[in-house]
Amino acid sequence: MDARKTVVVTGFEPFGEHKVNASWVAVQELEKLGLGRDINLFVKEIPVEYKAVQTLLPSLWKQHQPQLMVHVGVSGMATTVTLEQCGHNHGYTRPDNSAFCPSSQCCIDKGPDCLLSAIDMELVCKRVNSSSLGVTVSVSEDAGRYLCDYTYYVSLYQGERRCAFVHVPPLEKPYSAEDLGRALKAILREMLKILEEQAEHKDNCKHEH
Template sequence: MDNSKRTVVVTGFGPFGEHTVNASWIAVQELKKLGLGSEVDLHVSEVPVEYQTVQSLVPSLWKKHHPQLVVHVGVSGMATTVTLEKCGRNHGYKGLDNSSFCPDSQCCIVGGPDCINSVIDMESVCKRVTSSGLGVAVSVSKDAGRGGAGLRWRGSVGAAPLQDNGICVISPTTRLCT
């Protein structure tokens, strides 16, 4: 790898529930094809919807690539805008994953802080996207939820050096790939 390049890791989710193909992973694969320019070393990874895999895979991506930025892409049937997540919560993970597992502690990291915030100014990012003329509706959320996306975000921010260079983006399922 060229040391002058910035390293960016982007993840999307694998299949879950009735979704045999996850639109977040399709979008991430399209981004890989397009690239982020010659100055960015882009790495993409599909993340299975499994608590234990998330807890090992996401930190391993940080260790392997030493990225300046990690972007986790998810989808939501409830979202009406592209949502930038500001905070990953530690408690309240109650849903079963693809392997029918849920942590007994219902925590991402036992004994960890309840919330870790990204220092990326999501409000500024939202304003820049909104004023860009792209016609994309964007909002900021202070809670990435308690499903796989929240766990992935929380685990990533917890694994990040200085805990400050991760971002989670949740897209509405109806418009992600259009």
């Protein structure tokens, strides 16, 4: 039996003005670096399409059963690497790459309005920013009500919130592909540490009662 942990990381295909999607480039850089010998890393490029997300994400969770799934997207407004704390269920009015938009304008029918990641993004941010990474990390609570937010919500719903979303700026604005790959590696290692700490805390609480 493989004792290593499994992490799945996704990036998006090109869309709109993003002829090269920095998110997928950053994920490919992360794949080159790896997350260490104790982690099985799987990467996947996701279409910028609502229907594709609805079918792809449940199959990724089922197939890999990861300890953590992290989705990476690009934000033209971002100048830092941004950790998203929550995904939103409603407000999807922007057509995707195939000119489709969900008629319900929501991710999951009758799902909660907002789902929070099990990971404390402020803590991840603090730890990464106090290292000598050279890439600034910030936290947001609005992933933008497009495919990024949509993907995050669907994944949080599927994966019992063991999930994160990271927005990266476009390439060279200000970070290179290599910088973004290094940043993702540092961020994911911290996220895994935090999930481990939470699991240990739960075990300790159980033994105390």
